[in-house]
Amino acid sequence: MASRFEQELIAYRIVREGLSPLDGSGAYRWGGRWTSPRRYVIHAAESYALAVLESLVHFNRGELPPRLIVAQLRIPANVSREVLLSDRIPGWTAVQPNSSCQEFGNRWYDERRSAVLMTPSVLSPFECNLLINQAHSESGSIEVTQVKPAIMDDRLLKLLRGA
Secondary structure, eight states, X not given: OOOTTTXXXXXXXXXXXXXXXXXXXXXXXXXXXXXXXXXXXXXXESSXXXXXXXXXXXXXXXXXXXXXXXXXXXXXXXXXXXXXXXXGSTTTTSSSOOHHHHHHHHXXXXXXXXXXEEEEXXXXXTXXXXXXXXTSGGGGGOEEEEEXXXXXXXXXXXXXXXX
């Protein structure tokens, strides 16, 4: 029996309405925990709940864009992936990304070791975030299967506003 990492994956990505869910230009401009700027990486999550949490911590306090969408991405089983275990990078949970995280992710991206890098989530240690390397030849096999308005519960938004 294949592990959950070896079979077809469904991932979730929340973006502003009007932006392509398969566009890594934000990561290209700003980078992130796992990659420095100038790398086209699509960030997604293993579940919708994790995608919501990841979105909430990255938007300005108390402000969400007026219209967000959630895209469901299908990653076929034959698309290469690498699973990063949390004990491989000391200090990876720091609020500010450390250079070890970016060094690892930059090497993964630049070497095109796989189309997908599955990283542990600081927000939910039982789930993974997925980084999709747009420079990898297999990334074109990943497709958007559904797009819907993203639903954010008002109680979460109150937490964001500090109410």
